[in-house]
Amino acid sequence: MINFEQLAQKYDSPLYIYDAEKIIANYKYFYNAFDVKDLKIHYACKALSNVSILKLFKNMGSGLDCVSIQEVRLGLKAGFKAEDIIYTPNNVGEEEFEHAIKVGVKINVDNIQMLEYLGINHPGLPVCIRINPHLMAGGNSKISVGHIDSKFGISIHQLPLVNRIVKRLNIPVEGLHVHSGSDILDPDIFIKAAELMFAAAREFKDLTYIDFGSGFKVQYKEGGLCTDIQKFGKVFSERFNSFCEELGKDLTLRFEPGKYMVSEAGYFLAKVNVVKQTTACTFLGIDTGFNHLIRPMFYDAYHHIENISNPSGDKKIYTVVGYICETDTFGADRIISEVRKHDLLVFRNAGAYCFSMASNYNSRYRPAEVLVYQRQDYLIRQRETFEDLVKNQVEVDVMAQEESAPVLELKPLPEEVKKM
Ligand SMILES: *Cc1c(COP(=O)(O)O)cnc(C)c1O
Numbered sequence: 001m002i003n004f005e006q007l008a009q010k011y012d013s014p015l016y017i018y019d020a021e022k023i024i025a026n027y028k029y030f031y032n033a034f035d036v037k038d039l040k041i042h043y044a045c046k047a048l049s050n051v052s053i054l055k056l057f058k059n060m061g062s063g064l065d066c067v068s069i070q071e072v073r074l075g076l077k078a079g080f081k082a083e084d085i086i087y088t089p090n091n092v093g094e095e096e097f098e099h100a101i102k103v104g105v106k107i108n109v110d111n112i113q114m115l116e117y118l119g120i121n122h123p124g125l126p127v128c129i130r131i132n133p134h135l136m137a138g139g140n141s142k143i144s145v146g147h148i149d150s151k152f153g154i155s156i157h158q159l160p161l162v163n164r165i166v167k168r169l170n171i172p173v174e175g176l177h178v179h180s181g182s183d184i185l186d187p188d189i190f191i192k193a194a195e196l197m198f199a200a201a202r203e204f205k206d207l208t209y210i211d212f213g214s215g216f217k218v219q220y221k222e223g224g225l226c227t228d229i230q231k232f233g234k235v236f237s238e239r240f241n242s243f244c245e246e247l248g249k250d251l252t253l254r255f256e257p258g259k260y261m262v263s264e265a266g267y268f269l270a271k272v273n274v275v276k277q278t279t280a281c282t283f284l285g286i287d288t289g290f291n292h293l294i295r296p297m298f299y300d301a302y303h304h305i306e307n308i309s310n311p312s313g314d315k316k317i318y319t320v321v322g323y324i325c326e327t328d329t330f331g332a333d334r335i336i337s338e339v340r341k342h343d344l345l346v347f348r349n350a351g352a353y354c355f356s357m358a359s360n361y362n363s364r365y366r367p368a369e370v371l372v373y374q375r376q377d378y379l380i381r382q383r384e385t386f387e388d389l390v391k392n393q394v395e396v397d398v399m400a401q402e403e404s405a406p407v408l409e410l411k412p413l414p415e416e417v418k419k420m
Contacts, residue, residue, distance in 0.1 A: 002372050004269055004308045008344050010212075011368050011379065013271040014288040016355045019150050020049070020056055020373035022265035024349075027060050027332040030257060032381065033233025036240055042086050044214055044258030045071050047352040048266070052371055052380040054078035057261075065214075069096045072105055081340035086211065086256070088130065088177065090152055098315045101125065108177050108211075110153050112161060119169030128175030131156050131200060133193045135180050153178070156196055163203055172206040179213025179256065187232040189215075191239065198243045202249075209252035210240075220302045220349050230258070259352040265352025268293055268303075272343045273323070281319045284339055286330070289322025291361040293347065293354050296330050304348040305331050313338035320345065355381075363389055386420070 007017060031041060042063040045054060049071060054064070055078045063084035064075040069092075075085050082104035089096060092111055095116060100107060100123060109115045111129040118125055132153030154162060166173055178193050190212060197210050219226040239254075245249050274285035295301035305320055307313065315335050322328035330347070339345075358366045365384035371375050 002267065004267070004344060004346055005104055007370060007372075007377060008269055008271070010377070011370055012383065013269050014286075014292055014342065014367045015269040016350060016367055016369040016381075017267045017269060017377075018053065018262070018351055018369065018371050019265045019267075020209075020371055023053070023056060023262055024060065026261050026265065027057070027062065030229055030233075030255075030260060033229045034253065035234070035237040036253045037244070038252040040209075040252055040254045041085075041245035042084075042211070042254060042256045043261055044256045046074065046356060047258030048262045048354075049074055049356055050371075050380050051078045051151070051371055053262070054080070056371075063254075065258070068092075069099050072100060072103065076103065086128070086254075088179075088256075102307060105176070108175070112154060112158065112165070115154070115162065115165055115171070116169070119165060119171045123170065124172065126172040126174040126206070126210075128177050129154060129162060130177040130179070131159075131197065133178055133180060133196045135189055135192055156200065159203070166204070167236055174206055175205040175209045175211055175254075176204070176207065177211040177213065178203055179211075179215065179380050181215050183235050184215035184217060184227070187227060187235070190232070190236060194236070194239060194243075201243075201247065211254035211256065214255060214257045214260070216257055218260055218263045218349065218352075220263075221304065225303075227260070230276070238336070238356055262351035263349045264351065266354060268348065268354060270345050270347070272339055272341060272345060275339060275341055281333070282317065284318045284320045284336075284345070286320060286322060286345060286400035288367070289324030289362070289364070290326075290328040291322075291324060291364050292358050292367055293350065294357050294359075295353060298357075302349065303330065305334055305336060306346050306348075307337045307339050307343050309343035310337050310340065360384075360389060365389070 002017060002019060008015060040063055042065040043057045044065040044068050051074055053213060054075060058079050064080050065086050065088055066072045066075055067088055072085055072087055084317045085105040086108055087100045088107045088108040097114065106128060108128040108130050109118065118127060119322060130153040132150055132155050134156060176197050178197055180189060180193060183371065201207055216227040216229065240253055270286040270288045272284050273287050276283040276285060316338050318329040318334055318339060319332045320334060320337050322330065355369060360366065368379060368383040369381035371380045
């Protein structure tokens, strides 16, 4: 059990806390659900990209899925071998690809223009091709990325063109990739996508792997639905194995789960600054906002909220809001144990796409991150300071030379304000 009160005392709030053992358990559970000759998991590090989290995955034998060259650099810094990193960018320029090729990561191409460029400028470079299967999948339109209107991947209907380019330029296509979205409830979508991939796979003689991306759904609400990985793994492995048999060679099966690995391992701790009764509801104003956790506002995501300072208090109805000067509602009409000023609230499922989407909006500092492993807590990111906010700003006083510039004499700040 994580002692939230103690961690809040030690590290202050708001605070992100990750349970290493839960991440390890998720990885093992996922890995063991499949029964194939060769399975490789590439943790999609955009979900939570702290280097100490990446090291945890590296030590379990995971690879990485990176969507930017900066994620690639983080992966290399964490100690991943370049060949264990798949670089899957979208709409990036040649320069970034050149950088990725130089460091030796696996290259995943998602448009024809880049395929031609690579074939012409890097003869013999093995690539993976991201296919858009035109299947509608995913929890909402922002995270559905494989449908007909999607900007991702090369259309499955363009395979004849892909083949022509591949043959003309002698491109070794080592992998095929498909990622249809996040929060996919119906695993049949994977099977449908798989059939399309298998049909395409026969065309590429150099193929060594198929990467089925991710999109596995986790439970956000109690009683909420989630992907049954055990069942999926069994059905999917059987189909994959029979395909390999038909093909006459063993391909590596790859997946890129992000959310599944870290969502439930993360907690976000915040303090109640204000309990405000209005004519319509009781607001809990907390010491954070969508600058630190944007999923509820951006995706209408549900994050379970508990009062850990008064867990056995009478249940009441609250609307939990942030301190940003825009409406930033974390949860409306939530039933929570009675809340007093300065109580601590904990948000569940705060591992994936929470810290990694945090910003400095309203010139607030991004929170600290703590990793808990075998009852020990490790600070893995310091809370930002005022210096972090200003360190890249270049102070230019454009009116300084003007004689008419209004001059305001400011008194020096008191010492205690300077420290804030
Ligand atoms: C985001 C992403 C993933 C991870 O998706 P989850 O829903 O977090 O598991 C995997 N692969 C690619 C290419 C992605 O863009």
